[in-house]
Amino acid sequence: MKTIPLAWLLPFLLLPLGLRGQGAQLPPGFAQMLIADGLDPTTMALAPDGRIFIAEKNGRVLIVEDDQLLPDPFIELEVDNFNERGLSGIAFHPDFEFNHWVYLYYTVPGANHNRIIRVLANGDFALPGSEEVLLDLDPLGGTIHNGGAMLFGPDGKLYVAVGDGAVGANGQNLNNLLGKILRLNDDGSIPFDNPFINQTTGKNRAIWAYGLRNPFTMAVQPGTGRIFANDVGSDAFEEVNAIERGANFGWNLVEGFFGGQTPPPNYKDPLYAYSHDEGCSIIGAAFYNPETLQFPPEYEGRYFFADYCQGYIKTLDPATGQVLSTFATDINRPLAILFTPQGDMYYLERAGLGGGSQVDNTSTDDGKLWKVFFTGSGAPFISSHPRDVLVPIGESAAFSVTANGAPPLQFQWFENGLPLPGGTEPTLLLEDVQLAQDHNSYFCIVSNAEGADTSLSATLVVTPNTRPSP
Structure with a gap:
């Protein structure tokens, strides 16, 4: 993720709250409401019981229940949150209602690597002493490109998106886990049917796909089980990649669609890519396949993604890779999108001040969670x-x-x-x-x-x- 400089915020924070971002401009018939503010967000996930868990860069996990932000955090982890580091991933076991496992991805302080853990939920709090370390990733080459998206696929396996750690060559290197999509069993062990089980050793056997730069967000489509990963590009293109077993998405040899003579081994073009004339950091993401359709029927099945720099949300046809509409504009640095089974949409905006990535992006307290719904009316x-x-x-x-x-x-x-x-x-x-x-x-x-x-x-x-x- 291309992040933002958050130092010297005091003059900005003295502004009245109403001046610090007004939410998105939406199509006619849609409305939104502010659910929570004062956040330091990186991502969020919907628990099977309907609660929304918000991961904060500083290591806290907050809970929104019935559109109310609970006063106490679910957990507070010690993390390295310098620049793009911090807590950047959260997922729930498919059987969460029975086993209560919550999965977290964060940068370990003083250790220069990211870690995947799971903890037991005890109501609205993590059970003390329940933390299990599932996987320590490889040493990072810098403070950017950490990735962190996690989800469970229809096969019951945990998929983890890992950035290249600021070393582009890692994307093509099967001897480390950086710049990859990983596939793990729910206990952190490695499935025997992973594609490189016989080509690699040790933890590298967890590799499911490779050739990625900074896949910061992922989504799985209900019904089909397709997994899409949004890969933040370098100087040219942002990508939506349909993840497949053993696929090579080209980084750092290819960015965007391949235009050369001989593609890299196992190469797969992105489903969709856009140039930096249209944005600079793809984010999101979610499929609109709720149990109850609340949006107009033309939105069913669409893939929603956002651009962190341009502040828009667009919709994509997942079958053709064609952009179908610009759904929202004027968002102050969108981060994550989710849909509930009831058809409501939520999005996170990080807010803060703009700028480049190579800075001390340690915190913000200006992030917001918004809820979007369809009213069917043009009334205010x-x-x-x-x-x-x-x-x-x-x-x-x-x-x-x-x-x-x-x-x-x-x-x-x-x-x-x-x-x-x-x-x-x-x-x-x-x-x-x-x-x-x-x-x-x-x-x-x-x-x-x-x-x-x-x-x-x-x-x-x-x-x-x-x-x-x-």
Whole structure:
């Protein structure tokens, strides 16, 4: 994953919450709501019992149950979270409801390698002392390209996506696990029918596919069992790869579609690739095959992927590799997508500040979890409500709403129940606030030709103290 510089965030974090990202722009008839914020996310996974587990870069796993973020973490691991390192993978055993195994992928502090473990869930907490180390991966050549996606396939095996560890040649080297898709039994042992069982030795027999750079996200399609991995490219292309037994996806000899005379051994082109004119870091990913169809029927079976840099979510026909639509735009660095059996969509955005990869990307507290659903109506729906704001006298305060609905949307802000002249934008900016405005209340009505929605009320608190001079 191409990550972002997160140092020197204090000035940004002093902004009112409503100014720190407003969620996605969605197609007509879709709405979204903010489920959780203040996150340091890398990925998430849906437990068989319906809870969403969010992995944070700093080693914590948080739980969302019934669209509420629980106050205490499921587990807090000690991790090396410098740059792209940290906790970056989570998966559940297919029989989780009976055996309670949760699988985690993280960078070991002081050891320069990633590790796969499993722990037992005891309700909303990991059972102390239950950790089992399943596999220690090879030493890393840098702090980037860790991979980390994990899932169980229809065969009951654990599939693990591993980055090349910042050494491109690892992708073609069957003598280490970097730049590969691994296939393991649920206890970490190696299946006897893996493709390179007789060509390699030791833990390298876990290799299922190779020739990958940084496959940060994977998804399995319900019904078909097809596994797709999104491989973050270097200077030219981002790839969606349909993972097959023994396949070589070309890195570091090929990026994108092969155009030479003699392909590498076992070579397989990506299902889809796009150039850096369209983005720079593919992410996601999920198939829309829920038990209950909530989205319009044309979305059934589509593969949803995102670009971390451009902030969009697109849909792909998994049979042809053709992009069918741009589903969402204006996301502040999307990370992960999942669908529930009930047909709801959730996506994570990391937020923070933009920039390159070779920096100290140790933390953020500005990530968010959003829920997307189909209303079938163009009437406004407010997905992000204004928050209470505390500011010193003489400074500015801002209240914001995010709303979906058929355009054009009209906004009208109210102060203490009375309409504010000029308060007709999604963000209400109050300049040079005074003590007379202390504890004033503000809300917004969003309307269009099909209806209206009213936000929750927020309170302005004005303190008599001014900020100290630098």
